[in-house]
Amino acid sequence: MGRWLRPEVFPLLGAMGFVTSMVVFQLTRNALLNPDCRINKENRKMGILENEDEGEKYAQHHLRKYMRTRPPQVMPSVNRFFSQENN
Template structure:
């Protein structure tokens, strides 16, 4: 299961980079264009839906347990 998850995650990242990364150019015409200043496309790629969803969450794994042990009684 662990290896299957790792292979699935690796496949997802590879497919996402090939399909949406502004720095990856697959077509010959796109590669011939050289370096592009496409900051809007890069910002959209960087700020994906998962990053926007997680950006406001506290970095806690077990918030209830953390609150129990850290709050004064």
């Protein structure tokens, strides 16, 4: 057990834990919220789902609506600092 407790392993464990949690989050989100995923029996019996409103809600979520109004810059203050001429 002592050889697994080396300090240089901790960043790798942290990165792998973070990535694993992101994968689990995305899979859970898709399984529970995706309108094309049919978990319950009533939806699986239907050949074509009539759920355009649900699909629109899934595609245009709150983060996407928020980011649509933001400028397409990662750090606007840093960009302004380096792009303005200092007289």
